[in-house]
Amino acid sequence: MSTTPEHLKWPKEAGCTAVPYSVFNNQEVYELEQEKIYNGNTWHFLAADAEIPDKGSFKSTYIGDTPVVVTRGHDEEVYAWVNRCAHRGAEVCRERHGKVEDGVFACVYHQWAYDAKGDLRGVPFQRGLAGKGGMPKDFDKKQHSLRKVRVVVFHGTVFGTFGDNTPDIEEYMGEDVTYHFKRLMHKPIEILGTTRQYIAGNWKFYSENTKDPYHASLLHLFHATFGLYRSSQKGASIVNNDFHSVLWASSGTESAEALDDMKKDKLRTLQTGEYELKDPSLLKGQQEFDDGITLVILSLFPSLVLQQIQNTLAFRQILPKGKDEFELVWTYFGYKDDTEELRNIRLKQFNLIGPGGLISMEDGESTELCHNAIIRDGKYTNVIQMDGKEPVGNDHLVTEGLIRGLWKGYQKLMAF
Amino acid sequence: MAASDITLELKSEVEDLLNAYAQCIDDDELEKWPDFFTESCLYRIIPRENHEVGLPTAVMWCDSRGMLEDRVTALRHANVYQVQWYRHLLSNPRILSVDGDTINVQSNYAVFKTCNDGASTVFNVGRYVDVIVRDNGVLKFKERSAIFDTHKITTLMVIPI
Numbered sequence: 075m076s077t078t079p080e081h082l083k084w085p086k087e088a089g090c091t092a093v094p095y096s097v098f099n100n101q102e103v104y105e106l107e108q109e110k111i112y113n114g115n116t117w118h119f120l121a122a123d124a125e126i127p128d129k130g131s132f133k134s135t136y137i138g139d140t141p142v143v144v145t146r147g148h149d150e151e152v153y154a155w156v157n158r159c160a161h162r163g164a165e166v167c168r169e170r171h172g173k174v175e176d177g178v179f180a181c182v183y184h185q186w187a188y189d190a191k192g193d194l195r196g197v198p199f200q201r202g203l204a205g206k207g208g209m210p211k212d213f214d215k216k217q218h219s220l221r222k223v224r225v226v227v228f229h230g231t232v233f234g235t236f237g238d239n240t241p242d243i244e245e246y247m248g249e250d251v252t253y254h255f256k257r258l259m260h261k262p263i264e265i266l267g268t269t270r271q272y273i274a275g276n277w278k279f280y281s282e283n284t285k286d287p288y289h290a291s292l293l294h295l296f297h298a299t300f301g302l303y304r305s306s307q308k309g310a311s312i313v314n315n316d317f318h319s320v321l322w323a324s325s326g327t328e329s330a331e332a333l334d335d336m337k338k339d340k341l342r343t344l345q346t347g348e349y350e351l352k353d354p355s356l357l358k359g360q361q362e363f364d365d366g367i368t369l370v371i372l373s374l375f376p377s378l379v380l381q382q383i384q385n386t387l388a389f390r391q392i393l394p395k396g397k398d399e400f401e402l403v404w405t406y407f408g409y410k411d412d413t414e415e416l417r418n419i420r421l422k423q424f425n426l427i428g429p430g431g432l433i434s435m436e437d438g439e440s441t442e443l444c445h446n447a448i449i450r451d452g453k454y455t456n457v458i459q460m461d462g463k464e465p466v467g468n469d470h471l472v473t474e475g476l477i478r479g480l481w482k483g484y485q486k487l488m489a490f
Numbered sequence: 491m492a493a494s495d496i497t498l499e500l501k502s503e504v505e506d507l508l509n510a511y512a513q514c515i516d517d518d519e520l521e522k523w524p525d526f527f528t529e530s531c532l533y534r535i536i537p538r539e540n541h542e543v544g545l546p547t548a549v550m551w552c553d554s555r556g557m558l559e560d561r562v563t564a565l566r567h568a569n570v571y572q573v574q575w576y577r578h579l580l581s582n583p584r585i586l587s588v589d590g591d592t593i594n595v596q597s598n599y600a601v602f603k604t605c606n607d608g609a610s611t612v613f614n615v616g617r618y619v620d621v622i623v624r625d626n627g628v629l630k631f632k633e634r635s636a637i638f639d640t641h642k643i644t645t646l647m648v649i650p651i
Contacts, residue, residue, distance in 0.1 A: 170539070266546060266547045267537070267540040267546060267548075268537065268540060268545075268547070269540075269641075269643065270642055271644075271645070272644050273644075274645065296564050296569065349563055349564075349567055351556075351560050352555075352557070352559045352560050352563075353557045353559075355554075406547045421546055421548075424548065425550060425557075428549060429646050430549040430646065430647040432561075432569065435569060435648060436569065438646045439571050439572065439645060442645060
């Protein structure tokens with residue numbers, strides 16, 4: 075692994091409360107991230123187990139910007155490999171998802187054929203045609219597998235890593251993140267669909283956004299106006315292993331004191347009653363968890379956000395497409411044992427999330443707002459001091475502590 | 491259905507509805523947009539990749555006039571997004587069948603988006619699958635599904651298709 079060049083290292087006074095904008099707009103930083111983060115000792119969301127249900131099922135995805143295919147073999151095990159033929163580098167799998175009945179993945183270019191594990195099974199004309207051509211006698215198929223990705227299936231979710239020293243998944247997540255992950259994935263899920271959002275901003279602006287409860291009641295006005303969530307609501311922010319985090323809240327639990335403070339600030343947040351829903355069925359949900367928690371934003375660095383907002387459940391996968399763009403893939407789900415009523419509630423509440431989400435669409439916008447404004451000024455820094463200067467969570471949601479955690483972990487990983 | 495049910499007059503009436511709908515959105519008269527639907531209705535903007543494998547998730551999913559009105563209220567007063575305009579190009583309208591007062595129609599659309607930087611980009615391309623009914627003498631959408639090919643949604647989708 076290459077060493078970090080001196081000119082990219084952060085000034086001494088910088089740190090988790092003042093991050094130089096060069097991390098968002100520098101091509102060298104992006105290349106280093108792909109090497110140290112995405113090809114390093116990190117776990118990446120590849121698929122929900124339910125997306126590859128049968129023998130021969132597969133799904134094309136990415137780790138960072140590297141194309142990866144995740145498969146279910148005829149032995150029912152899950153495998154993943156880089157989608158690049160060992161022969162001359164062509165894409166082997168050209169579909170987003172599907173099923174190969176014979177379990178064979180053949181490159182169309184010269185029909186080199188691989189199995190679900192990524193092992194090379196067949197090379198056309200290996201022994202030549204009518205005595206002519208053919209591969210050298212010492213050609214050994216075993217030496218030419220696809221580049222393999224180590225996978226783990228954890229509570230219905232497939233994670234992959236390129237790293238040789240990536241810790242066990244639970245150790246990687248940390249105790250609280252593991253708890254909340256298991257809470258949302260506590261029984262078999264049913265995939266309800268996908269949407270894809272393409273955002274013209276650096277992927278880390280979105281990472282910050284998902285660790286930022288401070289913005290939720292100020293940017294997302296729909297949310298606040300209808301009392302779905304406010305910073306004064308009961309909730310907590312948790313940091314695990316620096317860059318993983320959980321935000322949770324229960325709606326309808328506000329302290330009178332906090333509400334008074336918000337009125338004093340005359341925030342546009344407090345416009346309750348000004349907009350009334352003509353059709354309130356949109357917000358008519360079910361309390362499906364005994365703990366009363368109605369909002370969880372679980373951020374597993376660097377590529378996954380697992381969320382519960384009301385009765386909506388979704389994976390959000392962050393896929394960098396260069397330093398200036400990323401794709402956000404939303405995979406929506408419910409549970410296999412959902413009643414028809416609950417399933418319909420979820421489908422209706424999907425209006426709240428995703429690229430057209432009444433309470434989430436602004437997250438793409440805020441990413442672009444930041445990205446548009448940081449061009450060239452790489453040596454300037456931001457200010458991340460809400461609720462102090464430490465990279466820690468708290469028993470409330472008026473904090474940027476989780477973002478400080480992100481940058482603390484990032485700085486270590488990147489040796490900045 | 492008798493072929494004679496699909497009269498030139500009906501075709502022209504249906505095409506008028508499709509065109510007026512697109513013009514309403516492109517002219518930013520969104521407050522009038524819910525009027526194109528019956529009181530109980532279904533409006534969906536759904537990715538083709540979901541629709542083709544029978545997955546129900548949509549980007550917008552409204553099953554009442556009230557929900558359509560709420561979308562407009564949110565867009566005007568709650569949601570934050572950069573100034574943008576749509577321009578719909580419609581083509582290939584076809585009446586697939588007529589059953590009494592119910593008309594099944596399919597057509598293609600392309601929506602260009604223009605923001606403050608002045609560049610017009612192809613934002614969303616797909617087809618409308620409609621169930622149109624006569625409501626007090628006027629044709630209205632009982633169901634309108636915009637099934638889109640452009641599964642890469644740039645930034646966000648706030649204005650209906």
